[in-house]
Amino acid sequence: MLPFLNRMARPRPASRLSRRRVLAGSVGVAGAAVVEQAVADSLADVPPRGPGAQLSPVGYRSEHVHLARVPESTPGRRPVDPSEAINSKTPIGQLVGSITPSDLHYERSHAGVPDIDPAQHRLLVHGMVREDLVFTMDDLLRMPSTSRVAFLECTGNGWENWKEAPPELTVQNTHGLISTSEWTGVPLSFLLDLVGADRNTTWMLAEGGDGAAVARSVPLTDEIIAEGLLAYGQNGEPLRPSNGFPLRLFLPGFEGNLNIKWLRRLKFGNQPFLTRWETARYTQLQADGSARQFQLRQEVNSVITSPSGMMQIHPGFNPITGLAWSGHGRITRVEVSTDGALSWRDAEISGPALSKAQTRFQAHWAWDGGPTKIVSRSTDEKSNVQPNRATFIAATGSNALFHYNAQQTWAIDGDGRVRNVLA
Amino acid sequence: MLPFLNRMARPRPASRLSRRRVLAGSVGVAGAAVVEQAVADSLADVPPRGPGAQLSPVGYRSEHVHLARVPESTPGRRPVDPSEAINSKTPIGQLVGSITPSDLHYERSHAGVPDIDPAQHRLLVHGMVREDLVFTMDDLLRMPSTSRVAFLECTGNGWENWKEAPPELTVQNTHGLISTSEWTGVPLSFLLDLVGADRNTTWMLAEGGDGAAVARSVPLTDEIIAEGLLAYGQNGEPLRPSNGFPLRLFLPGFEGNLNIKWLRRLKFGNQPFLTRWETARYTQLQADGSARQFQLRQEVNSVITSPSGMMQIHPGFNPITGLAWSGHGRITRVEVSTDGALSWRDAEISGPALSKAQTRFQAHWAWDGGPTKIVSRSTDEKSNVQPNRATFIAATGSNALFHYNAQQTWAIDGDGRVRNVLA
Numbered sequence: 019m020l021p022f023l024n025r026m027a028r029p030r031p032a033s034r035l036s037r038r039r040v041l042a043g044s045v046g047v048a049g050a051a052v053v054e055q056a057v058a059d060s061l062a063d064v065p066p067r068g069p070g071a072q073l074s075p076v077g078y079r080s081e082h083v084h085l086a087r088v089p090e091s092t093p094g095r096r097p098v099d100p101s102e103a104i105n106s107k108t109p110i111g112q113l114v115g116s117i118t119p120s121d122l123h124y125e126r127s128h129a130g131v132p133d134i135d136p137a138q139h140r141l142l143v144h145g146m147v148r149e150d151l152v153f154t155m156d157d158l159l160r161m162p163s164t165s166r167v168a169f170l171e172c173t174g175n176g177w178e179n180w181k182e183a184p185p186e187l188t189v190q191n192t193h194g195l196i197s198t199s200e201w202t203g204v205p206l207s208f209l210l211d212l213v214g215a216d217r218n219t220t221w222m223l224a225e226g227g228d229g230a231a232v233a234r235s236v237p238l239t240d241e242i243i244a245e246g247l248l249a250y251g252q253n254g255e256p257l258r259p260s261n262g263f264p265l266r267l268f269l270p271g272f273e274g275n276l277n278i279k280w281l282r283r284l285k286f287g288n289q290p291f292l293t294r295w296e297t298a299r300y301t302q303l304q305a306d307g308s309a310r311q312f313q314l315r316q317e318v319n320s321v322i323t324s325p326s327g328m329m330q331i332h333p334g335f336n337p338i339t340g341l342a343w344s345g346h347g348r349i350t351r352v353e354v355s356t357d358g359a360l361s362w363r364d365a366e367i368s369g370p371a372l373s374k375a376q377t378r379f380q381a382h383w384a385w386d387g388g389p390t391k392i393v394s395r396s397t398d399e400k401s402n403v404q405p406n407r408a409t410f411i412a413a414t415g416s417n418a419l420f421h422y423n424a425q426q427t428w429a430i431d432g433d434g435r436v437r438n439v440l441a
Numbered sequence: 442m443l444p445f446l447n448r449m450a451r452p453r454p455a456s457r458l459s460r461r462r463v464l465a466g467s468v469g470v471a472g473a474a475v476v477e478q479a480v481a482d483s484l485a486d487v488p489p490r491g492p493g494a495q496l497s498p499v500g501y502r503s504e505h506v507h508l509a510r511v512p513e514s515t516p517g518r519r520p521v522d523p524s525e526a527i528n529s530k531t532p533i534g535q536l537v538g539s540i541t542p543s544d545l546h547y548e549r550s551h552a553g554v555p556d557i558d559p560a561q562h563r564l565l566v567h568g569m570v571r572e573d574l575v576f577t578m579d580d581l582l583r584m585p586s587t588s589r590v591a592f593l594e595c596t597g598n599g600w601e602n603w604k605e606a607p608p609e610l611t612v613q614n615t616h617g618l619i620s621t622s623e624w625t626g627v628p629l630s631f632l633l634d635l636v637g638a639d640r641n642t643t644w645m646l647a648e649g650g651d652g653a654a655v656a657r658s659v660p661l662t663d664e665i666i667a668e669g670l671l672a673y674g675q676n677g678e679p680l681r682p683s684n685g686f687p688l689r690l691f692l693p694g695f696e697g698n699l700n701i702k703w704l705r706r707l708k709f710g711n712q713p714f715l716t717r718w719e720t721a722r723y724t725q726l727q728a729d730g731s732a733r734q735f736q737l738r739q740e741v742n743s744v745i746t747s748p749s750g751m752m753q754i755h756p757g758f759n760p761i762t763g764l765a766w767s768g769h770g771r772i773t774r775v776e777v778s779t780d781g782a783l784s785w786r787d788a789e790i791s792g793p794a795l796s797k798a799q800t801r802f803q804a805h806w807a808w809d810g811g812p813t814k815i816v817s818r819s820t821d822e823k824s825n826v827q828p829n830r831a832t833f834i835a836a837t838g839s840n841a842l843f844h845y846n847a848q849q850t851w852a853i854d855g856d857g858r859v860r861n862v863l864a
Contacts, residue, residue, distance in 0.1 A: 057565065060575035064563050064705070069652045070553030073529040075509035077544035077681040082559055085678060086498035106496040114674035115588035115625040120542065121500035122678070130493030136505055140487050142480065152483035160760055165538035165792040165801055200792075202538040229492045251537035253676065255508060255545070258500040282487070337583055369588040369623075370795075378588060 085109050085122055088190055093177045093419075096191070104128070105172065107194025110341065111323050116369065116376045117167070118197035120253045125260040126172050126195070129229030132280055136256075136264040139227070141248075145286035148214025155264050158248060161204045161212075165251070166270065168374045169343050171196040171316045173273035173300065176422030179407075179440065187438040189326035192426060196343065198376040201268045202251030207243050215286050223291040224267045227280035234276050234300075235290035236269065237312070245270045248281065270374040271345030272314045273420070275300055305415025316345035317423040318404050320352055320379070320396035331434040333387035338365070339380040344398035348372065351397040352379040358391035358427070359406065359441075365394070373399075385430070391439065393427045407441045508532050508545055511613055516600045516842075519614070527551070528595065530617025533764065534746050539792060539799045540590070541620035543676045548683040549595050549618070552652030555703055559679075559687035562650070564671075568709035571637025578687050581671060584627045584635075588674070589693065591797045592766050594619040594739045596696035596723065599845030602830075602863065610861040612749035615849060619766065621799040624691045625674030630666050638709050646714040647690045650703035657699050657723075658713035659692065660735070668693045671704065693797040694768030695737045696843070698723055728838025739768035740846040741827050743775055743802070743819035754857040756810035761788070762803040767821035771795065774820040775802040781814035781850070782829065782864070788817070796822075808853070814862065816850045830864045 079085065089103030090096055100106075105126040108118055125131070136155040144150040172195035178187055210219075215238075225233040236242060249268040250257060257263040262279030269277055275295065290296070290312070301309040320342035325331045338356070342349045349371045353362040365379040379394070395404045405413070410424035429439040502508065512526030513519060523529075528549040531541055548554070559578045567573040595618035601610055633642075638661075648656040659665060672691040673680060680686040685702030692700055698718065713719070713735070724732040743765035748754045761779075765772045772794045776785040788802040802817070818827045828836070833847035852862040 057567070057573055057575055061563055061565060063561055065558070065561060067555065067650055067652050067654060068552075070550065070555040071682075072523050072553055073510075073512055073526045073548045073550060073683065074523070074554075075512070075529065077510075077546065077548070077683050080559075080679065080682050080686045081556070083679050083686075087496075087500075089496050089498070100495050100497070103496045106498065113677045114586070114679075115623045115677050117540065117623045117677040119676055119678045123500065125496045125500070127493065127496060129491075130495055131497075132490065132493040133504070135488070136503075138486055138488060140484055142484060144480070150477075150480055152480055160758065162760070162789075162803065162805070163537070163762075163791065200538045200540045227490055229490050231490060253542055254536045254538050254540040255542045256503065256506050256537075259494070259503050260496065260500050263503045263506075335583060337585070339586075366585075368586065372793075380585065382585070 085112055087122055087125065088194070093180070094184070105174075105195060107190050108197045109190045110194055110196070111189040111326050111329070116198050116341070116378050117253065118199060120199065120255065120258050120261070123170075123197040123199060123252070123258070123261055124172065124195050126274060127228065127260070128232055131260045132228050133259065134227060134264060134280060139264050139282070141265060141281060142283045143209070143213050145223070146215065146219045146288060147286050151213055155250070158204055158250060158265065162208055163202055164205055164247070165200055165202040166247070167198065167200045167372050168268075168270040169196055169198045169376045170268070170274055170277060171343070173275060173316070173420040176424070177419050179424070179426070179438070180419065180422060181416055183438045183440040185437040185439065186328065188328045189321060189323050192327065192438060193321045195274070196376065199252045200254065201247055201249045203247035203249035203268060206246030206248065209248060210243060218288055219286045221287050221290050223283070223285040223287070223293070224278040224281060225283040226278045227282040232275065232278060232295055233291070233293045234278060234295055235293065236267070236276060237290075242269055242272070271316060273300070273316055276314055300420070302420050303417040305417060307417070313421055316343075317421060318344040318346060318396050318398045318402040319423040320394045320404055321426045322354065322392055322394045322428060325392065325430065325436045326428055327436055327438045329436045331385060331430065331436065333385055333434070336383050336385050337380060338383050338392065339378065340394050341376045342379055342394070342396035343374070343376045344396065344402060345374060346402055347374060347399040349377040349396055350399050352377075353395050354381045355393045356383055356390060359393050359425070362395070385434075387432065389430060389432050391427050391429050393425050395425050508535055510545060510548065511617070513614075516603070517607070528597075528618060530613050531620045532613045533617055533619070534612040534749050534752070536746075539621050539764070539801050540676065541622060543622065543678065543681050543684070546593075546620040546622060546675070546681070546684055547595065547618050549697060550651065550683070551655055554683045555651050556682065557650060557687060557703060562687050562705070564688060564704060565706045566632070566636050568646070569638065569642045569711060570709050574636055578673070581627055581673060581688065585631055586625055587628055587670070588623055588625040589670070590621065590623045590795050591691075591693040592619055592621045592799045593691070593697055593700060594766070596698060596739070596843040599847070600842050602847070602849070602861070603842065603845060604839055606861045606863040608860040608862070609751060611751045612744060612746050615750065615861060616744045618697070619799065622675045623677065624670055624672045626670035626672035626691060629669030629671065632671060633666060641711055642709045643711050644709070644713050646706070646708040646710070646716070647701040647704060648706040649701045650705040655698065655701060655718055656714070656716040657701060657718055658716065659690070659699060660713075660737075665692055665695070694739060696723070696739055699737055723843070725843050726840040728840060730840070736844055739766075740844060741767035741769065741819050741821045741825040742846040743817045743827055744849045745777065745815055745817045745851060748815065748853065748859045749851055750859055750861045752859045754808060754853065754859065756808050756857070759806050759808050760803060761806050761815065762801065763817050764799045765802055765817070765819035766797070766799045767819065767825060768797060769825055770797060770822040772800040772819055773822050775800075776818050777804045778816045779806055779813060782816050782848070785818070808857075810855065812853060812855050814850050814852050816848050818848050
């Protein structure tokens, strides 16, 4: 395993030490003294230990850790003042594992973040049901619940790269509209039984308590009935206000805007309700100028989060890591290329690959210092393979804004600078 | 499912509504008008919608959500000023699902929380290895990593109930020294290969960078080698300072103090190092006055988190929910009793029961209003069954302080007040 250390990129105490140690091994006792001195040198700048801060009711991040969402308005415009922002993106280039801290979960809102008193919040359920009902949050918290780790992704994730690839974009800019949480709530199937929705009830209107009253029609497929949640919990605690406190719809695998936040009304029927959100806002413009409605599922996707846009690497060992996900189910394979998609090899999937959750992958790579491009592509349990950009654009055209899932290519120049490129 | 609604405890708009609706169903059109009026009444106090707050770099909790750890010093003393606290406990009675938010993960410290600059932090590895090495955090972040959801539990969790059961204790007081996170870091097995630890190397000393320099001897069993991590990530982000930033040892299933925080040194050998932490502090006093060393594994355990101590319930439907865990592996069964352990029934396990992670369980219960006691007991994949208190004390005596895993009983009086009791 020593080659791993020696392949590390920049000279630094440990690397210098390991080389000196290898030397020492060949020169015996005198060499050992060299090593002892090297160890002492390496530790010389370690601060002394002393009493620390007192314990606290709520923990804080280290002052040495800088994590923040970035506000954005529309593709191609940045930086943006927070007062103009319509979304804020998760810093996925700086995170590890697969869970997103709740305070860094991406935001998307059409009328800001409402401040809702849960004691006054109500959920009205009406339409094609046995009886109209109004639930308080206390009612919902007393019902059976379940928890599930799953991603939530804005249908606009990736929209930066539809037409061009601004080279200064980070992976937070290109892919920061996705996050993964453990969601907890009442199974939608329980609610349907409770209110007496029968097989003729095939669509559900969900409406939010925000100023824009975002409302979407949800098809009551077997999958959505089986997996949908009226969610009130996120990563163990109540939802954060920007993620729908006190109640949101959560439909694993389906586009973010369908997962209505600040949920206050469910109306049942036997056809879509055709709200303005699905006639104007969230339709997909096709190459021929027509618009596609109800393209709801998030497709198989992946991105290398490190090295990624605006990072700087050095020749030698560079670990490649990233995230893969699919609205169809589990990720079964992730491949990476370090030669611009000429050749591919399997990345290692670390941790359980949960259905419809972000899945962490990694691969080892020794960069030779020459210009190249790195890319990832994922495959899900339904055998969907993430397309390259040419295939994706050929199939979809470039008028659209949503459901971009083409492979992301990062170019590395001879100085080790990483840049966003189209392919 | 309507009986579920009618079994809800307190009259409230939705419950009243459902009863009126049942009535309406029997009286036809006039009844429907009654229902419409009832729906309108239920929604009358819902505040109007309007523009919300702007998006933010880091999310916040709702002002209506109050979650905090409680500081404690020694069993039986509370409340305690934070300056005297040696631990702060997770509010597990108010959480949902199984993940603990990082800022509410329990704390335990012997010299406060150090403020460590990761750029200056070093990990020295020496002793019975092929070569002594010093690693920077950059070195460690470039090594292969893995992630795993697992619990961390202070060996003192439950110590409140060893000798008596103060009736005013909440579940945060009795069982708040456990939390569950997704941990990310370098596999211990990788490090062992890297530094050339061979089969004769059977023990590892781990030392922290805190003022107390807490140090523990870790037996290098196959299990610990296979599952141990040098952890730098927790729930997607860097460790919080109170949980060891920038580096800690993480050994799934083993007592908290073995999982050395602010890790700065690993020394390898072929016998335990017998630090003062394992000769004085973390030994277990037996019934005969002798002390047991190296009782390291956390046993099978569970607790009902709701209803629990100091809560107030009402006759009718009350969901029972709680958490179960075992340092031996997966939880395979949780049973609950609502008649003081006279009879038991299986609780439902919600979500995947991950090995060595807290597992959420729930059961439905209609309380008849009479005094009773509720209890849970868990079973793990190695067929370990959580003992009742009498069996546990008979086996262990009551001199000890650590590894308390007896069943937790909550007494409910005729007024619906929930109290901590011994059995």
